Amino acid sequence: MPEAPLDLLLLPTWLVPVEPAGVVLREHGLGIRDGQIVLIAPRSEALRHPTTEVRELPDCLLAPGLVNAHGHAAMSLLRGIADDLPLMTWLQEHIWPAESRWVDEDFVRDGTDLAIAEQVKGGISCFSDMYFYPQTAAECVHNAGVRAQITVPVLDFPVPGALNAAEALRKGLQLFDDLKQHPRIRIAFGPHAPYTVSDDKLEQIRVLADELDAGIHMHVHETAQEVAEAVAKHGERPLARLARLGLLGPRFQAVHMTQIDDDDLALLVEHNCSIVHCPESNLKLASGFCPVERLWQAGVNVAIGTDGAASNNDLDLLGETRTAALLAKAVAGSATALHAHSALRMATLNGARALGLESQIGSLELGKLADVAAFDLSGLAQQPVYDPVSQLIYASGRDCVKHLWVGGKQLLDDGRLTRMDENELIARAKDWGTRIASK
Known part of the structure; x- marks a missing residue:
């Protein structure tokens, strides 16, 4: 039987799988099918696979999506309410x-x-x-x-x-x-x-x-x-x-x-x-x-x-x-x-x-869920790039985040939210701020 086409093929400049540790793959592709990572291969080989969508990601570092292991999400509405206190x-x-x-x-x-x-x-x-x-x-x-x-x-x-x-x-x-x-x-x-x-x-x-x-x-x-x-x-x-x-x-x-x-x-x-x-x-x-x-x-x-x-x-x-x-x-x-x-x-x-999810996410490995982030290292402050991971950690901010996929579904596309209305979220937060400040 012919191979089922990939849903998405990502072609970054650098691919950092995290596992194995310390590895940086240059000019490799990552293929996603049914929400899972099914291909990691050199660019020329990856392009030989039938694919529904190909995304070129020049000057981008592709890595696992970040895992924020502790927070209190709704407290975002209390941001700055009581600073500089023990x-x-x-x-x-x-x-x-x-x-x-x-x-x-x-x-x-x-x-x-x-x-x-x-x-x-x-x-x-x-x-x-x-x-x-x-x-x-x-x-x-x-x-x-x-x-x-x-x-x-x-x-x-x-x-x-x-x-x-x-x-x-x-x-x-x-x-x-x-x-x-x-x-x-x-x-x-x-x-x-x-x-x-x-x-x-x-x-x-x-x-x-x-x-x-x-x-x-x-x-x-x-x-x-x-x-x-x-x-x-x-x-x-x-x-x-x-x-x-x-x-x-x-x-x-x-x-x-x-x-x-x-x-x-x-x-x-x-x-x-x-x-x-x-x-x-x-x-x-x-x-x-x-x-x-x-x-x-x-x-x-x-x-x-x-x-x-x-x-x-x-x-x-x-x-x-x-x-x-x-x-x-x-x-x-x-x-x-x-x-x-x-x-x-x-x-x-x-x-x-x-979080007990290491068999599913946290690294770019075959069979894992496609939780993937693309970081743009093309900016002035990231040049020149000797070690892309060092540039990501020591010379970059979150404004370099370009794309994010969770289970193969894109939630951020070129810095824009795909499933949430940013202006509406800001308006709702401002309304809460006005109400809380008035009391």
């Missing part, structure tokens, strides 16, 4: 009161749409969301065509959309059941932090996560104060408490982890946990420095996240990755720490692994 002051005196006053399903819908559009324009094909009304966020993800992990929020006190943890878990289980066959959405549990969730609720989450093979996504060791207070209250560090309660494991996603001692590192290695590093939020809130190079050398999977726009203040994962690379060198005291190729891996395959 974490607990920012959280307790400003963010939580604002959320109590304003967060409802409409807020989450409009804020999540705004965040998705910003992320798509920045080359992010998949993100993890930790916020309220997860069913509403899931609807936004479904409609936008992007990929996401949506977490079920669990705290010891009432939150928007749930009067208590029991209601939050009940709704979360229903959402898990509703979306268990969804091709682009994965549901996980999102206990906020060790200091806001009691032992009994954490144990319940552990049981449910084991039964459902679901991820657990949690802020852990974000500040030195958090760790000191936990030791004073419980007689043990938060990570040790989570280990005692049985939460640690390959599905556990520890966000921030700026405070790590030898015992913490041993637990992370023993249980094969993933760390989600949020360098710019940590810097802005003066929370501390995650020792990325030390974790990397110990074999711990380190992904990267932007955190929410209220504490960053953007959802620019490419910029976040540059910050992570530079900060890792300063913290390690070594210019060789977290080189450019490793930084890109942290923003792609490591993020996919943290």
Whole structure:
């Protein structure tokens, strides 16, 4: 039988598969059929395959779509509302009161749409969301065509959309059941932090996560104060408490982890946990420095996240990755720490692994889903190009993102959103800003 034609053949100047590590393929083509990568071959060979559509991408670097492994999407509507404050002051005196006053399903819908559009324009094909009304966020993800992990929020006190943890878990289980066959959405549990969730609720989450093979996504060791207070209250560090309660494991996603001692590192290695590093939020809130190079050398999977726009203040994962690379060198005291190729891996395959999606996305390999980003390196500031990955990480911004495909569907075409109305999103965000500022 004749070979079925490719749906799309992409012909960039450089193709960076991420796996194998450190590889840059020049003048190669990538073929997509039925949403999957089915061909990676030299340009001349790729052009011999029958193809429905061919896209020439001169001066572009083709790489996996970026994976934003931690954020609070709807908080894009609180961008800049409480800047230049320490974490607990920012959280307790400003963010939580604002959320109590304003967060409802409409807020989450409009804020999540705004965040998705910003992320798509920045080359992010998949993100993890930790916020309220997860069913509403899931609807936004479904409609936008992007990929996401949506977490079920669990705290010891009432939150928007749930009067208590029991209601939050009940709704979360229903959402898990509703979306268990969804091709682009994965549901996980999102206990906020060790200091806001009691032992009994954490144990319940552990049981449910084991039964459902679901991820657990949690802020852990974000500040030195958090760790000191936990030791004073419980007689043990938060990570040790989570280990005692049985939460640690390959599905556990520890966000921030700026405070790590030898015992913490041993637990992370023993249980094969993933760390989600949020360098710019940590810097802005003066929370501390995650020792990325030390974790990397110990074999711990380190992904990267932007955190929410209220504490960053953007959802620019490419910029976040540059910050992570530079900060890792300063913290390690070594210019060789977290080189450019490793930084890109942290923003792609490591993020996919943290979310349990490494067999599907995060690298450009045959059989994987076609989540692909094209970065334009033709600009003045990128010349000359000796190592395109170094130019991407150290000399480029998200304005170089030209195209993005998720499962072979194009969500960004020459910098323009294909499924969302940018002007409408801006108008809705401005309306929220006017309403919130007036109060």
